[in-house]
Amino acid sequence: MEYLIKKDYKLDKCIEIFENNHKNFVFDKNSITDPIYTKFVCTLDDEPIGYAVVYPHNDFLTREQFNCNYSPEDDSIYIWHIVVHSAHCGKGVGKFINNAILNEYKEHPIYCVVDKNNTPSLLLHNKQGFQIVAEFTQDFHGNMTTFALLKHD
Ligand SMILES: CC(C)(COP(=O)(O)OP(=O)(O)OC[C@H]1O[C@@H](n2cnc3c(N)ncnc32)[C@H](O)[C@@H]1OP(=O)(O)O)[C@@H](O)C(=O)NCCC(=O)NCCS
Structure with a gap:
């Protein structure tokens, strides 16, 4: 049994993973089926157990209306x-998904x-080499929330 990454694979199962473990840290369920995002889906025995949604353009801060005064590079x-099913957390799935994204980009x-x-x-x-480059606080889904913007080094 090994983890495999498949892009845009079994998105109905990714929605189930979102429902299982978004923990009120992740809200944008619609991004899973929005084709502008690339989905990196980690499978075990051909079944999704975690996924990440990647936006492959540099206007993400304005698009999400983040109150962050930072200018990402043109090719960022x-x-x-990223969400991992609760039954599979703590087993390196998040790390595996992020590594696939770091390798691809x-x-x-x-x-x-x-x-x-x-x-x-x-x-x-942090363990995978991301560092905080900015912090900002704003209302997010009804709660004042402080966010860190992290960049991979
Ligand atoms: C965050 C999340 C994706 C991590 O996935 P995961 O598969 O459990 O993570 P991994 O097993 O690959 O762990 C990698 C590292 O993350 C950290 N980590 C993961 N779970 C942790 C926990 N519960 N407490 C503290 N650190 C944790 C550790 O540093 C770990 O490294 P280690 O195993 O060497 O200690 C998962 O907990 C999740 O789906 N959370 C709910 C949704 C969410 O908050 N997503 C992020 C929104 S951007």
Whole structure:
């Protein structure tokens, strides 16, 4: 049994994973089926167990209306969200998905935005070489939320 990454694969199952473990840190379920995003789906025995949604353009901060005064490079890309099914957390799936994204976009600056209260996600990204380049606070789905903008080094 091994993890495999398949792009835009079994998105109905990704929606189930979102429902299972978004933990109120991830809200944009529609991005899973929006073709502008590339979905990196981790499978085990051909079944999705986690996924990431990647936005492969540099206007992500304005597109998401983030209150962040930072100008990403023209060729930058953005990991919009990553979710692993609760039954498979803590087994390296998040790391495996992020590594596939880092490999695919190794010629590009790679960013993500993480809620500063989301310790597992911050640690996951820090361990993989992401550093905080900006912080900002704004209303997000009814809560004042402080976010970190992280860039892969
Ligand atoms: C964040 C998330 C994707 C991590 O996925 P995962 O498959 O469990 O992560 P991994 O097993 O690959 O762990 C990689 C690193 O992340 C960190 N990490 C993962 N889960 C953690 C936890 N519960 N507490 C603290 N650190 C954690 C650790 O540093 C870990 O490295 P280690 O195993 O060497 O200690 C997963 O917890 C999740 O789906 N969370 C809910 C949705 C969410 O918040 N997504 C991020 C929004 S951007």
